[in-house]
Amino acid sequence: MNLPAGLAVDRTTGVIxxxxxxxxxxxxxxxxxxxxxxxxxxxxxxNVYF
Incomplete structure:
Protein backbone atom coordinates (compact mmCIF):
# COMPACT_ATOMS: atom_id res chain seq x y z
CA MET A 1 0.00 0.00 0.00
CA ASN A 2 1.08 3.51 -0.71
CA LEU A 3 0.70 5.00 2.78
CA PRO A 4 1.95 8.39 3.95
CA ALA A 5 5.37 8.35 5.65
CA GLY A 6 5.18 7.12 9.23
CA LEU A 7 2.19 4.80 8.69
CA ALA A 8 2.33 1.04 8.16
CA VAL A 9 -0.03 -1.93 7.89
CA ASP A 10 0.28 -4.68 10.48
CA ARG A 11 0.26 -7.81 8.31
CA THR A 12 -1.26 -9.91 11.10
CA THR A 13 -4.16 -7.66 12.10
CA GLY A 14 -4.53 -5.48 8.99
CA VAL A 15 -4.54 -2.37 11.18
CA ILE A 16 -3.03 0.81 9.74
CA ASN A 47 -6.60 11.59 3.86
CA VAL A 48 -4.00 12.73 6.42
CA TYR A 49 -4.31 16.24 7.87
CA PHE A 50 -2.30 17.98 10.57
Missing amino acids: GGTPTTWGFRTATVTVTDAGGKRASVSFTL
Missing part, protein backbone atom coordinates in the same frame (compact mmCIF):
# COMPACT_ATOMS: atom_id res chain seq x y z
CA GLY A 17 -1.06 2.50 12.50
CA GLY A 18 1.80 4.79 13.35
CA THR A 19 2.34 8.53 13.43
CA PRO A 20 2.22 10.25 10.05
CA THR A 21 5.12 12.62 9.36
CA THR A 22 3.65 14.13 6.20
CA TRP A 23 0.15 15.17 5.18
CA GLY A 24 -1.52 14.17 1.96
CA PHE A 25 -3.93 11.96 0.11
CA ARG A 26 -3.19 8.39 -0.91
CA THR A 27 -5.33 5.98 -2.87
CA ALA A 28 -4.89 2.38 -1.84
CA THR A 29 -6.29 -0.95 -2.97
CA VAL A 30 -6.56 -3.84 -0.54
CA THR A 31 -6.89 -7.34 -1.97
CA VAL A 32 -7.60 -10.46 0.06
CA THR A 33 -7.54 -14.10 -1.00
CA ASP A 34 -9.32 -16.87 0.91
CA ALA A 35 -8.19 -20.47 1.33
CA GLY A 36 -10.22 -21.45 -1.74
CA GLY A 37 -8.40 -18.94 -3.93
CA LYS A 38 -11.28 -16.46 -4.22
CA ARG A 39 -10.19 -12.82 -4.27
CA ALA A 40 -11.87 -9.57 -3.34
CA SER A 41 -10.55 -6.02 -3.63
CA VAL A 42 -11.57 -2.58 -2.42
CA SER A 43 -10.04 0.81 -3.16
CA PHE A 44 -10.17 3.80 -0.85
CA THR A 45 -8.59 7.20 -0.33
CA LEU A 46 -6.71 7.91 2.90
Whole structure:
Protein backbone atom coordinates (compact mmCIF):
# COMPACT_ATOMS: atom_id res chain seq x y z
CA MET A 1 0.00 0.00 0.00
CA ASN A 2 1.08 3.51 -0.71
CA LEU A 3 0.70 5.00 2.78
CA PRO A 4 1.95 8.39 3.95
CA ALA A 5 5.37 8.35 5.65
CA GLY A 6 5.18 7.12 9.23
CA LEU A 7 2.19 4.80 8.69
CA ALA A 8 2.33 1.04 8.16
CA VAL A 9 -0.03 -1.93 7.89
CA ASP A 10 0.28 -4.68 10.48
CA ARG A 11 0.26 -7.81 8.31
CA THR A 12 -1.26 -9.91 11.10
CA THR A 13 -4.16 -7.66 12.10
CA GLY A 14 -4.53 -5.48 8.99
CA VAL A 15 -4.54 -2.37 11.18
CA ILE A 16 -3.03 0.81 9.74
CA GLY A 17 -1.06 2.50 12.50
CA GLY A 18 1.80 4.79 13.35
CA THR A 19 2.34 8.53 13.43
CA PRO A 20 2.22 10.25 10.05
CA THR A 21 5.12 12.62 9.36
CA THR A 22 3.65 14.13 6.20
CA TRP A 23 0.15 15.17 5.18
CA GLY A 24 -1.52 14.17 1.96
CA PHE A 25 -3.93 11.96 0.11
CA ARG A 26 -3.19 8.39 -0.91
CA THR A 27 -5.33 5.98 -2.87
CA ALA A 28 -4.89 2.38 -1.84
CA THR A 29 -6.29 -0.95 -2.97
CA VAL A 30 -6.56 -3.84 -0.54
CA THR A 31 -6.89 -7.34 -1.97
CA VAL A 32 -7.60 -10.46 0.06
CA THR A 33 -7.54 -14.10 -1.00
CA ASP A 34 -9.32 -16.87 0.91
CA ALA A 35 -8.19 -20.47 1.33
CA GLY A 36 -10.22 -21.45 -1.74
CA GLY A 37 -8.40 -18.94 -3.93
CA LYS A 38 -11.28 -16.46 -4.22
CA ARG A 39 -10.19 -12.82 -4.27
CA ALA A 40 -11.87 -9.57 -3.34
CA SER A 41 -10.55 -6.02 -3.63
CA VAL A 42 -11.57 -2.58 -2.42
CA SER A 43 -10.04 0.81 -3.16
CA PHE A 44 -10.17 3.80 -0.85
CA THR A 45 -8.59 7.20 -0.33
CA LEU A 46 -6.71 7.91 2.90
CA ASN A 47 -6.60 11.59 3.86
CA VAL A 48 -4.00 12.73 6.42
CA TYR A 49 -4.31 16.24 7.87
CA PHE A 50 -2.30 17.98 10.57
